Structures are given as structure tokens and as C-alpha cells.
Amino acid sequence: MGRRTAWWRAGAWRGRSSAARARVAAATAVLCAVTLPASWPADATAAAAAPHADDSSGDTAYAFAEGAQKVDGAKGTTDAPGLKIGGTYRSSLAKGEKLYYSLDLDSESNTYVSVTAVPRAGATLSVQDGIRVSLQNGDSNSCSYESASFGAANSPHPVTAWGARTTSPANPVCKDAGTYYVVVERVGTAKSSPGAWELELAAVSEPPLKKAGSTSPPTSWNSASPTPVSGQDRRRAGGAGFSRATAVGQGVWRTDISPGQTLFYKVPVDWGRQLSATAELGSASGGGHGYAVGALDLALYNPVRVGVEDASVGYDGLQKSVSLAPVPPVEYANRYAVTDQVNAMRFAGSYYLVVHLAEGVADTFGNGPFGLKLRVRLDGAAQAGPGYSGQSVPHNLFEVTADDREAAAEGGAGSGDATMTAVAVGGIGAGTVVLAVLGVWTVTARRRAGARSVAR
Secondary structure, eight states: OOOOOOSOOTTOSTTOOHHHHHHHHHHHHHHTTSOOOTTOOSOHHHHHHSOOTTSSOTTOOOOOOTTOEEOOOBSSSTTOOBOOTTOEEEEEEOTTOEEEEEEEEOSSOEEEEEEEEEOOTTOOOOTTOEEEEEEEOTTSOEEEEEEEEOTTTTOOOOEEEEEEEOOOTTOGGGOSOEEEEEEEEEEOOTTSOOSOEEEEEEEEEEOOBSSOOOOSOOSOOOOSOOOOOOSOEEEOOOBSSGGGOEEOOSEEEEEEEOTTOEEEEEEEEOTTOEEEEEEEEOOOTTOOOSOEEEEEEEEEEOTTOOEEEEEEEEESSSOEEEEOOOOOOOOGGGGGOSSHHHHTOOSOEEEEEEEEEOTTHHHHHOSOOEEEEEEEEEESOOOOOOOBSSOOBSTTTTSOOHHHHHHHHHTOOGGGOHHHHHHHSSSOOHHHHHHHHHHHHHHHHHHHHHHHHHHO
16 A cells, blocks of 8 residues: 455355364364353354454554564664564564564575554654565675555555565575575654554465476466456455455455545455456545545555555545556466566465555545445456475465355455454353354344345
8 A cells, every 4th residue: 555254144054065064063172172251252253253452552453463473673683583484473663763583594485574564543644654674684685675655645554565585596695595684664754753653574485386487477468457346245344454354255345444444355366367456435425525635545465465556546525436457367477577566466365455545534524434345356267376396384375275265255254264263262161152152143043034024
């Protein structure tokens, strides 16, 4: 940006895959083995969906990854704390500060480190404010360098930049095993608010291929602007962070959004498939009286949270839409392209659509909420992957699993959904939780049955 259902439902059991039924059986087994804490809410469904106490910090309203380890960045490389591949971390970045973190890397895997900076709501920002991230070897040679800023609206929201160490022959100074350093710097103007920004860092690795392929990017692909998908919309509330992104597939998805809010969705995209998306902001209740610059922002990030592209549109109180520019089908060789929006479409997995409504919209059009529709299209046929020689860390990062497809069809949170997270937390009593869940299930079924009777 700037410069990225619960299956405990009435009727949901029918048609479930054997894998889904196995998950329910496993969840029940876990429930039977633990004890209910006195603080467990009566509404088990609400408890499963509610954010955990440490998901956000202060007024950021960003859902940090559950269990993210807190770490303090160092002022220099000597004291740089170590990050582990596959780990997610929380840190903070003061105004004008530059921090160092270290990584021990092998000589074969590609490594990607994303850094998401989250200023507090109401913070004063300028178009120059943002973060700069680089990944360096032990001799201060940069393997990568990227920055991210907040855009013309100057609206506080999460922004993400990344560092990468690839073993490509094009960057020979970063091909060796050893200690590397993630350097995160806060940049901007003296006019910005002095408060520290919260950081979320995630480090992942991509294994080498079994057999080397072409090192030339695709010479042609369908770059025509696709027609936004149509059809009946379905309500899907967006998540508040990358780790809580709501899974969606092709279709029209509807929710509400308030000024200053950022919503995260993830779309499973197979090798060979081409993603496109459009976000539509509904009209204000009072009509059009004024104008907000860069009000609605739609950004696309790839599975390692590398920014692919973003687009924004102003708002005058009347309905507006913004579409992503065409991106190519997912292909391994895209990484050899020069342009970011082609280069970043380099692996299969969950791509993130991130929608932000600028704080300034409230000044002219009120606090809302405003209606939002997200139109997601997937073109092309799924293809086989390039043939990795091992597993990514974390596992399955660069593939689309059966669980991913199921969650996208239902609008859930995939294999890391809130329901299973709640089940996994220690201290949940079997009998009470099962009864609570079944109680909510029964009430939901009765309400829906009653609604159908009224409709008839």
C-alpha cells in the first residue's frame, strides 16, 4: 500500500471431505483431554473468532501473528538478535531508528523476510514516511533493498517491505552460507508523530529445484484488463492482519469498512492461474459533499508478503471502484522478470488482497461504516509445480492444499482458522465446550429454519 467460516455450522457437516471430518474428530479428542478455564466465554463461537489479548498493540488494530516472539532489534550487527527461518516476530521501531536482526543461512535455499510496520491510529504522517528494509551479508553487501511508504492519503495503516537472499547467479555476493543481517530503518520527515511503530517480521525459505529450468521470464501473457467477476455477493468479513486473513476464492465478497480500517483477504492461487481483483466502495449515506484523496487502497502481496502492486482511488461520497493492473499467471520463471508486478508472481500459494480506507474519509463523510465489495477472478488452468527438491519452511507455503481450497470456498481462515486455534489452546474443557458449540449450532439452525418459514 502507498508507494499489499467457521465450519461448525448447521448443515455444514454434509458434504464435508474426509479430511474435514478427521479434523473434527481430532478436535473432539483434544477437547476431551483438557480442562475448562473459569474465564472461558459462554459463546464458544464468539470465543473462537475473537482476537486474542496480544493480537494487537495499543491503537494499531492490527492482528499480529498469535505466538509471535517478541524481540528487540539491535543498534548494530554485533548484538543483532537471531531470527529463525519459519518464525514470526514482534518488535518496534522508533522515529529515525535503524535496527539489525541476524539470520543463519545455508547456500542453497532462497530466503525472504517481510517486515510489516504498524503506526498507531491517528498518527501524523507524510507521503515520505515509511520503512526501508535490506538484507546484507557479513561484508555489508546488499542482497536486496526495498522501501514502503503510506501514500498520498497519509493515513496510518500497515505497510510492508521485504528483504531477500536468493542463490541466483545474478547476485553472487549473497550465494554463500553464513550469517546475514536484516536491516530495518524508519524514514520520513520531522513532521511525523514521534511514537514507535510496531513491527511484525516473518522469515521463510524456498528450497531449490530438483532440476534447473529456464532462467528467462515468459515472453507473452494475457495482459488485457479482465472484466470484474459478477454474480450474487456473499458476506465475508476481512481479517485484521496477514496471519488472520480471511480466505476467499473467485466470487463477489461483501463486508463493511470504517475509515482507518485495513482488511486482509487471502486467495489460493495455483501454478498457472492468473489473479485479478477489484474493490468497490459504496456511496455515503449523505451523498457527495467533498473529496478525500487516495481514500480507498487495494494492494496485492504474494505468499511471502512481497508487494506485487497497489492501486488507490479518491472518494467524493459517491460509489467508487479500484482495480489492480493485470498480473501474469503464476510461474516460477516470473522471478527473472525486471518489473515488480511480474517478478513477484513467482510462486503458488496464498496471495493477499489488502484493502485500506483512509482515516481522512471520516472528516468529510463521517465514521461509516461504508459498504465494500471485493470482486476476485481466477483465470487459467492449474498446472504442476516446478519440482522443488525439498519442503519450504514453513511447510506447504508454495502450494495450494485441499484445506486452502475448502476454506476459500467457505470464506474461512484455512488450516490456521480461529476455531482450530481455540481448540488447540490448553485448558479447554471437553464437555462444556462441546455443549457450547453444539448449543450455538442448534440455535443457528433454528434461527435459519425460522427465517425460511417466514420467507415462505
